[in-house]
Amino acid sequence: xxxxxxxxxxxxxxxxxRTVTGAHALMLSLLAEGVDTLxxxxxxxxMPTYDALYDYRDVLRHILVRHEQGAGHAxxxxxxxxxxxxxxxxxxGPGATNLMTPICDAxxxxxxxxxxxxxxxxxxxxxxxxxEADVIGMTMPITKWNYQIxxxxxxxxxxxxxxxxxxxxxxxPVVLDFxxxxxxxxxxxxxxxxxxxxxxxxxxxxVPKDDQIRAAAELINKAKKPYILAGxxxxxxxxxxxxxxxxxxxxxxxxxxxxxxxxxxxxHPNYVGWLGMHGNYGTNVLTNECDVLIAIGMRFxxxxxxxxxQYARQAKVVHIEIDPAEIDKNVKATAPVVGDxxxxxxxxxxxxxxxxHPEWRDEFxxxxxxxEEKITRRTLxxxxxxxxxxxxxALLSELTxxxxxxxxxxxxxxxxANRYYRFKKHNSIVTSGGAGTMGFALPAAxxxxxxxxxxxxxxxxxxxxxxxxxxxxxTIWQENLNVKILxxxxxxxxxxxxxxxLFFDNRYSFVDIKxxxxxxxxKGFHIEGHTCRERGELRASLEKMLNHDGAYLLEVICExxxxxxxxxxxxxxxxxxxxx
Amino acid sequence: MTNYTISIxxxxxxxxxxxxxxxxxxxxxxxxxxxxxxTERKGVSRFTIVLKSETREQVEKLVRQxxxxxxxxxxxxxxxxxxxxxxxxLFKVSTPLGGxxxxxxxxxKDFNAWVVHWGADYVIIEKSGTEAEIMEFYHYIKPxxxxxxxxxxxxxxxxxxxxxVEYLPEEGVWEIA
Ligand SMILES: Cc1ncc(C[n+]2csc(CCOP(=O)(O)OP(=O)(O)O)c2C)c(N)n1
Numbered sequence: 001x002x003x004x005x006x007x008x009x010x011x012x013x014x015x016x017x018r019t020v021t022g023a024h025a026l027m028l029s030l031l032a033e034g035v036d037t038l039x040x041x042x043x044x045x046x047m048p049t050y051d052a053l054y055d056y057r058d059v060l061r062h063i064l065v066r067h068e069q070g071a072g073h074a075x076x077x078x079x080x081x082x083x084x085x086x087x088x089x090x091x092x093g094p095g096a097t098n099l100m101t102p103i104c105d106a107x108x109x110x111x112x113x114x115x116x117x118x119x120x121x122x123x124x125x126x127x128x129x130x131x132e133a134d135v136i137g138m139t140m141p142i143t144k145w146n147y148q149i150x151x152x153x154x155x156x157x158x159x160x161x162x163x164x165x166x167x168x169x170x171x172x173p174v175v176l177d178f179x180x181x182x183x184x185x186x187x188x189x190x191x192x193x194x195x196x197x198x199x200x201x202x203x204x205x206x207v208p209k210d211d212q213i214r215a216a217a218e219l220i221n222k223a224k225k226p227y228i229l230a231g232x233x234x235x236x237x238x239x240x241x242x243x244x245x246x247x248x249x250x251x252x253x254x255x256x257x258x259x260x261x262x263x264x265x266x267x268h269p270n271y272v273g274w275l276g277m278h279g280n281y282g283t284n285v286l287t288n289e290c291d292v293l294i295a296i297g298m299r300f301x302x303x304x305x306x307x308x309x310q311y312a313r314q315a316k317v318v319h320i321e322i323d324p325a326e327i328d329k330n331v332k333a334t335a336p337v338v339g340d341x342x343x344x345x346x347x348x349x350x351x352x353x354x355x356x357h358p359e360w361r362d363e364f365x366x367x368x369x370x371x372e373e374k375i376t377r378r379t380l381x382x383x384x385x386x387x388x389x390x391x392x393x394a395l396l397s398e399l400t401x402x403x404x405x406x407x408x409x410x411x412x413x414x415x416x417a418n419r420y421y422r423f424k425k426h427n428s429i430v431t432s433g434g435a436g437t438m439g440f441a442l443p444a445a446x447x448x449x450x451x452x453x454x455x456x457x458x459x460x461x462x463x464x465x466x467x468x469x470x471x472x473x474x475t476i477w478q479e480n481l482n483v484k485i486l487x488x489x490x491x492x493x494x495x496x497x498x499x500x501x502l503f504f505d506n507r508y509s510f511v512d513i514k515x516x517x518x519x520x521x522x523k524g525f526h527i528e529g530h531t532c533r534e535r536g537e538l539r540a541s542l543e544k545m546l547n548h549d550g551a552y553l554l555e556v557i558c559e560x561x562x563x564x565x566x567x568x569x570x571x572x573x574x575x576x577x578x579x580x
Numbered sequence: 581m582t583n584y585t586i587s588i589x590x591x592x593x594x595x596x597x598x599x600x601x602x603x604x605x606x607x608x609x610x611x612x613x614x615x616x617x618x619t620e621r622k623g624v625s626r627f628t629i630v631l632k633s634e635t636r637e638q639v640e641k642l643v644r645q646x647x648x649x650x651x652x653x654x655x656x657x658x659x660x661x662x663x664x665x666x667x668x669x670l671f672k673v674s675t676p677l678g679g680x681x682x683x684x685x686x687x688x689k690d691f692n693a694w695v696v697h698w699g700a701d702y703v704i705i706e707k708s709g710t711e712a713e714i715m716e717f718y719h720y721i722k723p724x725x726x727x728x729x730x731x732x733x734x735x736x737x738x739x740x741x742x743x744x745v746e747y748l749p750e751e752g753v754w755e756i757a
Contacts, residue, residue, distance in 0.1 A: 136595055141602045145650045148594070165650055201591050202650045325644040328637075 008036070008059045015191050022152030023052035023183040025191055026116065029159035030060060032193040035087055037061045037078065037450055039071040043091025045131055046118030048183035053089075063450065063479055066471035068095050070443035072102020073469070076111045077407060077447030080430045081455075083238065085112040085166045085174075086447060092118040093131030096177075097138070101437055103173045104142040108434025109259060110232060112171035114162050122150050122181040135177045144172030150179050152187045156194070164196035169204025170323040171236060204322060208339030208347060216294075216318045216335040217351035223292035225360045226252045227315075229275060229304075232259035232433075233297010233322065239342035240264065240426045243296070246345050251356035253364055255283040257298050259433045262423035266402060272364040276304040277568045278415035282367030284566070284574040287312050289363070294318045297341040300330040301434065310573035320344045374579045375565050379420075386559035387535050389413055389488045393420035395542055396458065396486065404456040405430065407448050409441035409465035412494040415564045417460045439468025442485065446472060449481045456484070456546065463489040463515050473525035476551050484545050485527075485553040487518055490560050498563045522553040529553035581632040583612070583660055584639045585736050588627040588646060589619065589653040596651055600627060603645045609633070613667070613733035624653065630734045658738060665736035669714045670696075671705045672728035673721055680724060691717045702727060 006014075008031045015028050026049060030038070040062055042050045053062060065071040068090045075086030090099055096117045106113045120129045139146050145165045149158055162174040220226055234243050234256075240263055247254045247270040254270045256263050258279075264271050273280030275287070287293070293315040298304070305311040308330060319326075319333035320341060327336040337344050379390035393416055396404070402424030408414040408431040423429065430448050432440040445459035466487055476483050493511040500508050522529040529552060532541035538556065545554040568577045590596050597616065604611055612630040619626045633639050639657050647655045671693075675682055682703065687693050693707035707717045714731060 137598065140595065140599055141606065146595075199650070201653050323648065325641075325648045327644075329641060329644075 023049040025155035027056045039074040040089030045092035068098035070472045073443035074447030077444035078451040081451030088115045093133045096135045105435040106173040112166040113173040119179040139175045146175040148177040160196035206340040212337045213347045225290045226292040227290035228254040229295045230260045230263045231257045231298025233341040234263040237342040242345035262428040266422040281371040282364040288575045296320045306574045389416040397421045407445035407459045409461040410438045411462040413488040438465040443472045458484040464493045487555040490558045518555045531555045585658045586629045587656045615733035663736040668708045669731040674725040676701045
C-alpha cells in the first residue's frame with residue numbers, strides 16, 4: 001500500500017470515526033496532546049504499541065536510544081528546552097527498571113515527563129510472569145503520579161490526566177504502566193479526546209493570594225539589605241522578564257541557584273553570582289547578612305543552605321513557591337507566597353518601591369575582588385603546564401558568546417562549567433542538580449538538541465560520567481544530531497578525589513580511573529573528534545568543535561588534581577565557605 | 581510525645597494507601613494506627629492515621645506532604661482534644677471448668693464491655709473506648725487468661741460543627757479515576 005503523509009490533525013480527524021485498540025488510542029492521545037517526539041526502546045510487553053507506532057511514523061518521531069536510561073534523560077533534556085513534557089516509551093521489567101534513575105532525577109529537578117511502560121497481560125499480573133516488575137510499586141515514591149492502564153477505554157482519559165499532572169503546578173514525572181491487554185483490546189466506543197483542565201483532587205495554585213502578595217511587598221519595601229535567590233522556578237514559569245523588571249525596579253541584588261542559572265543575564269548589573277556549595281564567595285557569605293531573603297522558585301536544598309541552623313538566621317524570608325509542601329520545609333517563611341513565579345512577580349511589581357541599594361550591592365563587589373584574585377585569576381591566567389577546566393569553559397563561553405545550551409554531567413566539571421560559563425540567554429542550562437546523576441549529560445544533550453535544533457548544544461562531561469552512558473553516541477549518530485561533546489578529562493573521578501583529599505586525609509580510594517581513547521571510541525560511532533593536550537591549541541580545538549558540521553567530540557586533557565573552589569564543606573555554614 | 585490524629589480524604593484509587601504510607605516511612609515516622617473506610621460521599625475514602633510526634637511542626641510538614649499527593653482531596657491534623665475518638669478491641673478470654681469465675685457484672689457495669697460470643701471454655705468480649713480505657717480493661721482481664729487480643733485503629737470525628745466532607749469540592753465536580 002502506498003504510504004501517504006498525513007498531518008497529525010488529519011490522523012486525529014480520521015480516527016474519530018473508528019474504533020481503535022488501546023495502543024492506537026495511545027498514539028492518538030499523544031497527537032492530541034501535541035506530542036511529536038518520543039524517546040524509546042522496544043521490547044515484548046510494549047510491542048503492540050510499537051506496532052501501532054509504525055502507522056504513525058510520519059507524525060510521531062521516535063528516537064531509538066541505546067539504553068532506557070538514555071530515553072529518560074533525553075526526554076528530560078527535551079522537556080527542559082521545550083518547556084513541556086518529554087515522552088519516554090519502554091518495555092516492562094528491565095526496560096522499566098532501567099528508567100528508574102531518570103524518573104527519580106526528573107522528580108527532584110521538577111522536570112515534566114510522561115513515561116509509558118509496557119506491562120504483562122492483565123491475567124498475568126502478580127504471577128511473576130516473564131518480564132513482570134511491580135512498576136507501580138517501584139515508582140510510587142519517585143513519581144508525581146502513576147497509574148496502571150488495564151483497559152483500552154481508559155487510555156484517552158488517563159493520558160489527558162498524565163499530561164496535565166506532569167506539566168502543571170510543580171512539574172514532574174508521571175508513569176503509565178500499560179498492560180498488554182489494554183494495548184491490544186479494542187475500545188468499546190469511538191476514540192475521542194478531551195484535554196484535562198482541572199481535577200478535583202489536584203489543583204495547583206498559580207495566581208497567589210492578594211494578602212500574601214501584600215505581606216511580601218511590605219517586607220521587601222522595608223528591607224535595607226534585601227536579597228533575591230532565583231531558582232529553577234523562574235525558568236520553568238518563564239519568568240525571566242518579570243524577574244529582570246522586579247530586580248531593576250527594586251534595585252535588589254540577584255543570585256541564582258544551580259538550576260536557576262541563566263534566569264538572568266550574567267552581565268546584568270543586579271546579578272551577583274550563584275549560590276551553594278561551589279557558588280560564589282559573596283553570594284554565600286552575604287546570605288548571612290541580608291535582612292530580607294526573597295526566594296523565588298527554589299526549595300532551599302541542603303547544597304544551597306549548608307547547615308540550616310546557621311543559615312540566614314538574621315533574615316526575614318519571603319518564599320515564592322508553587323509547591324506548598326516546600327513552604328517552611330527547610331527554612332521558615334515570614335511571608336510565604338504560594339503561586340507561580342511569573343504570576344507572583346507580576347503581582348508584586350506594582351507594589352514595590354523604586355530603590356537602588358548601592359551600598360548593599362557594593363558589599364558583593366568587595367567579595368568579588370577577593371574571589372577574583374584568589375581563584376578566578378589563578379585559574380584563567382596562569383603559566384602552569386596543564387590546562388585547567390575553567391580555562392576551557394571560559395573560552396567556550398567566549399566563543400559561543402554565552403548563548404549555547406550547556407548540558408553538564410555531575411562532578412567537578414559541572415561546577416566549573418557553571419562557574420565560568422557566562423549565560424547570556426535564558427533557559428540555557430540542563431544539569432542534574434537534585435539527584436546528581438552521573439551519565440545524565442550525553443543523553444540529556446541529545447534530547448536538548450532535539451528540543452532546540454536551532455541552538456548550539458554543548459555537553460560538558462567528565463571522563464568518568466561519559467563512560468556511564470556513552471552508548472548514546474550511537475543515537476546521536478543515527479539521528480544525525482549536531483551535539484558538541486566536551487570531555488574535561490582529569491583522569492580521575494575528580495569530585496570524589498577532591499573530597500578524599502580535603503576530608504579523608506588524602507586517601508585516594510578507587511578514584512584513579514584508567515580511560516579508553518575517547519576519540520577512537522567516538523570514531524567507532526562515526527563521530528569525529530580530537531584530543532587537545534596543550535593550552536596553545538585550546539582555542540583552535542574549541543573553534544573546530546563548534547564550527548564542525550555535525551556532532552563532534554573534543555577531549556581536553558586537564559590538570560589532574562585541580563580542586564573546585566570556593567567550597568562550603570558539606571554540613572557547614574554558608575559563611576564558612578573556603579577559598580582554598 | 582503527643583498523639584496526633586490525621587484525617588485524610590481521598591478518591592478511591594488503587595495503591596493510594598501505599599503512597600500515603602511512603603510519606604511516613606521515608607521520614608521514619610511510625611504509624612500507631614490506621615483505619616480506612618468509605619465516607620458518606622460515594623467514591624471518597626477516609627483514612628484515619630494516629631501518630632506520635634515530638635513537635636507540631638513535624639506533623640504540619642507531614643500534612644503538607646500528604647496533601648501534595650495527587651488523588652488526596654484534603655488532609656486535617658488534630659490533637660486529641662479536637663476530636664471524639666474511639667477504638668474497638670476484642671478479647672478471647674479462657675473460662676475453663678474449675679477455673680476462676682468471670683465477673684460478668686463487673687465487666688458490663690464497670691468496664692462497659694460485652695460478651696459477644698460464648699464458647700465451650702472461652703468467651704469473646706468486645707470493649708470499645710479510648711486506648712487508655714481499653715488498656716485498663718486489658719489489665720483487669722489479664723489474670724483470667726487472654727487467649728487472643730486485637731485492637732482496631734482509631735476512628736475519629738472532629739468537634740467542629742460542619743462535617744469535614746462539606747469542605748470538599750462539590751459532588752458534581754467529581755471525577756473518579
Ligand atoms: C550515578 C552516580 N554514581 C556515583 C556518583 C558519585 N560521584 C559524584 S561526582 C563523581 C566523580 C565524577 O568524575 P568525572 O565524571 O570524571 O568528573 P569530574 O569530577 O572529574 O569532573 C562521582 C563518582 C554520582 N554522582 N552518580
